[in-house]
Amino acid sequence: MIDKRVQGPSEAVADIHDGATVMIGGFGEAGSPIELIHALIDRGSKGLTVISNNTGSGQVGLAALLKAERVAKVICSFPRTANSTVFPDLYRRGKVELELVPQGTLAERIRAGGAGIPAFYTPAAVGTPLAEGKESRTFDGKEYLLERWLRADFALIKGRSADTHGNVVYHKTARNFGPIMAMAARVAIVQVRSVVQPGAIDPEVVVTPGIFVDRVVEVREPRHESELVAAGATYP
Amino acid sequence: MSDDAPQIGWSRDEMARRVALDIPSGSYVNLGIGIPELVAKFVPEGRTLIYHTENGLLGMGPSPKPEAADPELINAGKRQVTALPGAAYFHHADSFAMIRGGHLDLCVLGAMQVARSGDLANWSTGEPDAIPAVGGAMDLVAGVKSVYVITQHCTKTGEPKLVDRCTYPLTGRSVVNRVYTELAVIDITSKGFELVELCPGVEFEYVRERTGAPLLRR
Numbered sequence: 001m002i003d004k005r006v007q008g009p010s011e012a013v014a015d016i017h018d019g020a021t022v023m024i025g026g027f028g029e030a031g032s033p034i035e036l037i038h039a040l041i042d043r044g045s046k047g048l049t050v051i052s053n054n055t056g057s058g059q060v061g062l063a064a065l066l067k068a069e070r071v072a073k074v075i076c077s078f079p080r081t082a083n084s085t086v087f088p089d090l091y092r093r094g095k096v097e098l099e100l101v102p103q104g105t106l107a108e109r110i111r112a113g114g115a116g117i118p119a120f121y122t123p124a125a126v127g128t129p130l131a132e133g134k135e136s137r138t139f140d141g142k143e144y145l146l147e148r149w150l151r152a153d154f155a156l157i158k159g160r161s162a163d164t165h166g167n168v169v170y171h172k173t174a175r176n177f178g179p180i181m182a183m184a185a186r187v188a189i190v191q192v193r194s195v196v197q198p199g200a201i202d203p204e205v206v207v208t209p210g211i212f213v214d215r216v217v218e219v220r221e222p223r224h225e226s227e228l229v230a231a232g233a234t235y236p
Numbered sequence: 237m238s239d240d241a242p243q244i245g246w247s248r249d250e251m252a253r254r255v256a257l258d259i260p261s262g263s264y265v266n267l268g269i270g271i272p273e274l275v276a277k278f279v280p281e282g283r284t285l286i287y288h289t290e291n292g293l294l295g296m297g298p299s300p301k302p303e304a305a306d307p308e309l310i311n312a313g314k315r316q317v318t319a320l321p322g323a324a325y326f327h328h329a330d331s332f333a334m335i336r337g338g339h340l341d342l343c344v345l346g347a348m349q350v351a352r353s354g355d356l357a358n359w360s361t362g363e364p365d366a367i368p369a370v371g372g373a374m375d376l377v378a379g380v381k382s383v384y385v386i387t388q389h390c391t392k393t394g395e396p397k398l399v400d401r402c403t404y405p406l407t408g409r410s411v412v413n414r415v416y417t418e419l420a421v422i423d424i425t426s427k428g429f430e431l432v433e434l435c436p437g438v439e440f441e442y443v444r445e446r447t448g449a450p451l452l453r454r
Contacts, residue, residue, distance in 0.1 A: 027291040108332060110329070124375040176327060
């Protein structure tokens with residue numbers, strides 16, 4: 001019998017080792033798996049490479065992971081957000097490396113990683129500073145840049161619900177990077193509000209098929225980053 | 237110009253209204269953060285536009301009533317929005333396939349500089365202390381069929397934003413089709429900046445003096 005449930009966030013992240021590459025879902029606070037990130041802070045893993053669109057806000061979630069100086073390198077498209085001071089401070093002090101990637105290129109590199117495509121050509125960033133050092137090629141008279149796939153040891157993702165086989169549905173714009181990160185990580189860990197039995201999710205509406213998901217953990221009442229930030233919360 | 241100088245040209249709302257006039261009904265449109273967001277308020281009656289926000293929603297509607305607010309229903313500027321009847325959610329790779337694959341008709345972006353060649357700079361001043369952040373701008377200008385810019389004609393210190401060559405780091409090369417400022421509507425053509433329309437009460441010479449490259453009349 002397949003049952004991908006684990007007991008709680010701390011069990012879900014227990015094997016995330018020092019130096020791991022971790023994809024973290026979310027666009028701003030939408031889809032940010034705060035409880036999994038907090039469990040990762042508790043786990044104490046260091047020297048992480050984090051692949052995520054943003055770098056968090058306030059001193060909770062992703063920003064708290066950065067503030068705890070557990071992250072050696074960030075691969076992202078937009079490390080600047082309202083109420084975001086942790087990353088800029090670390091970056092200016094040389095405490096964290098940044099690889100800046102256009103948002104669509106970031107998404108496609110992750111998708112490619114999950115789809116077994118080691119590299120692809122994209123028109124984005126041609127002629128800009130982000131093209132420096134990249135191989136370019138002309139197809140049908142237009143220039144494109146070669147971009148490599150991104151893969152990860154782990155992905156931390158937030159869904160709305162999942163069945164015990166790992167089939168996931170998402171909530172509104174919290175879907176963002178979840179489906180592609182689940183594909184691109186060796187171990188995809190999904191927190192959801194409710195875990196249901198197989199058959200409870202209509203196969204026609206499954207967004208991430210269970211083959212891409214390794215662990216499902218129920219977090220019935222996930223916190224929202226903006227509410228925690230407004231309350232002045234910090235973690236730990 | 238001092239701060240108490242009288243307003244010359246269109247207000248921000250009037251600029252947004254002028255952009256909205258040019259968008260055909262049925263267009264799929266991505267609006268950038270800032271002044272571009274205002275365009276949605278001024279769509280002429282009888283036209284239906286479908287708004288795309290690159291974080292994963294087609295059919296974006298206005299800000300929610302407080303009781304309907306959801307922190308996980310947001311736009312690219314991370315502000316809470318609504319989903320209109322007929323809306324669809326999708327993941328980021330699909331969202332940027334819409335962009336890069338040429339499926340969107342139009343995007344409206346802000347700018348730091350636009351060059352006469354259509355080069356756009358709108359993501360970084362390139363200063364060593366700046367935190368570089370690019371988001372989806374480079375993908376949008378590379379893939380969307382038409383790229384409109386809405387911006388003040390000059391910077392706060394009076395420097396032209398329409399220039400011969402961009403001095404800030406580029407977002408894309410030869411990507412802008414049209415620029416809307418408080419003074420004029422200007423096309424980017426093979427010959428450079430070409431005036432489409434002056435704001436009522438603004439003289440051609442006034443615009444020409446504030447443009448950092450030759451401004452042609454039609």
